[in-house]
Amino acid sequence: MFAAALIVFRESLEASLIISIMAAATRGIPSRGRWMVSGVLAGLLGAALVASSMEGISMLASGIGQELFNAGVLTLAVGMLAWHNIWMSVHGREMAAQAQNAARAISEGTRERSVIFLVVALAVLREGSETVLFLYGLATGSEEGLRTTITGGLSGLAAGALVGGLLYAGLLRIPLRWFFSITGILVLLLAASMASQVARNLIQADLLPSLGAPLWDTSALLSQSSAAGTLLHGLIGYDAQPAGMQLLFYVVVLVAIASGMFWVAQRGQSGRLSKQ
Amino acid sequence: MKRLLSVALLSFVAASVMAATEEFTLTIQNHAFAPKEVKIPAGKKVKLLVVNKDATPAEFESKPLGREKVIPGKSAATINLGPLKPGRYAFVEEYHENDAAAQGTIVVE
Numbered sequence: 001m002f003a004a005a006l007i008v009f010r011e012s013l014e015a016s017l018i019i020s021i022m023a024a025a026t027r028g029i030p031s032r033g034r035w036m037v038s039g040v041l042a043g044l045l046g047a048a049l050v051a052s053s054m055e056g057i058s059m060l061a062s063g064i065g066q067e068l069f070n071a072g073v074l075t076l077a078v079g080m081l082a083w084h085n086i087w088m089s090v091h092g093r094e095m096a097a098q099a100q101n102a103a104r105a106i107s108e109g110t111r112e113r114s115v116i117f118l119v120v121a122l123a124v125l126r127e128g129s130e131t132v133l134f135l136y137g138l139a140t141g142s143e144e145g146l147r148t149t150i151t152g153g154l155s156g157l158a159a160g161a162l163v164g165g166l167l168y169a170g171l172l173r174i175p176l177r178w179f180f181s182i183t184g185i186l187v188l189l190l191a192a193s194m195a196s197q198v199a200r201n202l203i204q205a206d207l208l209p210s211l212g213a214p215l216w217d218t219s220a221l222l223s224q225s226s227a228a229g230t231l232l233h234g235l236i237g238y239d240a241q242p243a244g245m246q247l248l249f250y251v252v253v254l255v256a257i258a259s260g261m262f263w264v265a266q267r268g269q270s271g272r273l274s275k276q
Numbered sequence: 277m278k279r280l281l282s283v284a285l286l287s288f289v290a291a292s293v294m295a296a297t298e299e300f301t302l303t304i305q306n307h308a309f310a311p312k313e314v315k316i317p318a319g320k321k322v323k324l325l326v327v328n329k330d331a332t333p334a335e336f337e338s339k340p341l342g343r344e345k346v347i348p349g350k351s352a353a354t355i356n357l358g359p360l361k362p363g364r365y366a367f368v369e370e371y372h373e374n375d376a377a378a379q380g381t382i383v384v385e
Contacts, residue, residue, distance in 0.1 A: 003374060054333065054346055055348040058346070058351070063354050066346060133333040133346060133371075136332070137333050137371055204342070204355065213342065214342070217340075219339070225339065240339065241342065242342070243342055
């Protein structure tokens with residue numbers, strides 16, 4: 001039961017951190033809660049589908065189907081987070097500050113809601129499919145029965161959700177003045193961390209060189225399996241022994257999204273100036 | 277010209293066959309790895325074939341190697357490794373990682 005709780009906790013923690021950051025970053029978007037719940041449900045459904053067809057996925061593309069699938073899911077998520085940060089953050093800020101001009105809020109809210117939905121669904125899908133396979137193995141294996149598996153799984157899930165909830169509650173205490181800058185940075189780091197995971201999958205598929213593996217080793221200093229290491233991995237993509245290519249992906253995505261955000265902010269400012 | 281081309285092609289094929297990556301096999305049975313240590317050469321790409329003889333799915337995971345792959349029940353998966361520096365790299369079957377039998381090491385020398 002403890003093994004089930006621990007694994008489910010670890011897998012659900014990553015999804016839970018992503019969901020909390022998204023929930024905070026999209027504060028002020030009308031009916032975003034409903035879209036997040038739909039995202040979770042769609043992600044769970046997807047996870048069950050992926051788990052049940054894992055054998056087929058694994059055999060695709062002469063054995064690298066799993067790596068390509070994960071890289072695809074992660075790339076899509078990076079794209080959504082980039083889109084959110086570059087195009088939507090400005091409007092989100094305005095909407096939260098004014099909550100007026102209902103018509104515009106609805107049209108822009110619709111696009112933002114599909115981003116919320118997709119990011120949440122992809123996070124749950126990715127972390128969920130491994131969990132489903134694990135629980136299936138435990139439940140059908142003789143060592144632990146179905147009931148202990150379910151109890152363990154649920155307590156792990158509850159613990160994962162609790163950490164996410166605490167993060168969300170903590171973020172909401174940030175004054176509105178800094179709030180969207182901080183959630184913007186968190187989303188940026190989340191996207192960079194997912195990009196590094198894309199690289200890891202493509203190296204594993206032997207489609208990319210590792211460019212030094214590991215590039216450094218800080219596992220003695222801060223193990224990735226420790227509580228702090230796990231949390232940092234989920235939040236900013238901490239890797240105790242990363243490949244050079246992972247760092248390259250991380251930095252490129254970080255710089256690209258940050259430049260996009262800077263560019264949009266600049267354009268917004270000059271736009272306002274010329275109107276005066 | 278044609279002959280020259282075919283000679284070139286043949287030598288290319290021969291070279292790529294000789295350069296084919298070495299493959300090592302790791303078996304999972306009753307959630308236990310056999311062998312517990314896999315020795316691979318340093319500075320070279322190799323393939324690790326992980327055969328899961330159990331009916332339940334397993335997940336090969338190694339944080340030091342940056343590898344993570346689900347191996348469905350009664351099937352096998354290839355994991356590309358290297359080039360690596362000499363050393364010991366731990367791996368686990370993530371679903372049973374607390375059992376000593378589900379832990380192993382890649383020894384690069």
